[in-house]
Amino acid sequence: MNTAARPSMLTVALHRAAHGRTGDKGDRSNVSVIAWHPALWPLLVDQVTEAAVARQFVHRRPSAVRRYLLPQLHSMNFVLDAVLDGGVNDSLNLDSHGKSLSFLLLDLPVQVPTELAPRLRGPDASTTPMETTR
Helix, strand or coil: CCCCCCCCEEEEEHHHCEEEEEEEECCEEEEEEEECCHHHHHHHHHHCCHHHHHHHCHHHCCCEEEEEEEHHHCEEEEEEECCCCCCCCCCCCHHHCHHHHHHHHCCCEEEEEHHHHHHCCCCCCCCCCCCEEC
């Protein structure tokens, strides 16, 4: 029997643990996720996966999601194909530009050990409704 205590966890939006940059070319968007602190990097690698990003963008129906890790920069870059309604010039939807998609990804829920809470950015747990402890 394992008697080690499980660490207490917070569920927070990804933007509390990382910031993002986004670009687009044609019908392809790339979204970079950069950890606010190196101590948060391992949990981002574990939780912000190709599958998690594909689920977050399921309504955009990406044909492919690829992740490229940049560990020296504590960042990762995602390339999402076919998420821009044919591209900025072909789309009638003004909200489909790649530059707006980082906000969607940064809303992804992630689990953070409470001991890393001081490394998070933004409002504290008492003012952020998404946060929960377990």
